[in-house]
Amino acid sequence: MLRYTLWARTRNNPSDIFVLYTAYSFFIKVCYCLQKKSKKWKVAASLRSETVFHFSSLTKQEYENPFMVFQKAFAEKTLEDFELFLYQMLELSLSPHAGDPYFDLTTPYIHFIRMLDAAELIRERGVEKIKKENQITCVTE
Template identity: 50%
Template sequence: MKKKKMSFETRFWAAYEIKDPFEVFEAFFDYDHLDDFKQRLGELMMYSRRHEIYDQKYPGRVFIMYAALRSFVRACYILQLKSGKRIVTEAVAPESVLYQASLSVEEYKNPFLAFINAFAVQTLSDYEFFLCEIAHLSQSPHIEACDTDLMTPYIHLIKMLDAAQLLRERD
């Protein structure tokens, strides 16, 4: 039986289909900076609990961010499955806590651990649902009841963003 490869669905935001998860990271961080993604993700979280609509002048930006983050999460998922086959450039413990951002010391030394830990807590479909939910809630003028935990996937997504940036810098 043939193995079915997962599509990263990058054509919505990168304008072409990417097959390699590391290339997804490259295109993702070329599309926008890490700080901008983290800031907008935090803003989406805040607006999901407000009566205001996030980015009313250009609401399509939320869809593009959703699509880019969905591709990013899929790339992280594939990499955590293959993490045993990858060798990471060994890093010493950071001089300052600021260098490791949201990562623990172990995750800073081996960024694949951030992906493994994230998918040990939540499934890929949980992260995709989280992205869809915050995109939906941030575009709604009403505060809607959300019966799912939004903080856990948010925290792990921030860690995955930091880990991906580290992998990009080291390799």
């Protein structure tokens, strides 16, 4: 599916694939940084109560805390694995021959889709800084 989408998009202008590759690569690097920020930030609570998840690729716990998606993805695959995945997709998209990939493309692809869903949840809800238990909050009038 991704191969066909990239091929159809780049058929008229093959240089578009490099723009897409750059955007995906930047997104993965941001996700890598977000997994480390999960100790300082939390996703704001959803204003709506949904029985059916808006993003079906996420579990209920991941829907509640989308940072878990990034932690799971980078616990299983390294940043270099995701970069190799993008490179393989670039190679397969631009190659005139359909060849067998030398790399597992399925696992990083699933993580990538889940990270896109988690990032959209974070964008929709926003984030809040986690307050320390000993911190005193002053309210002035």
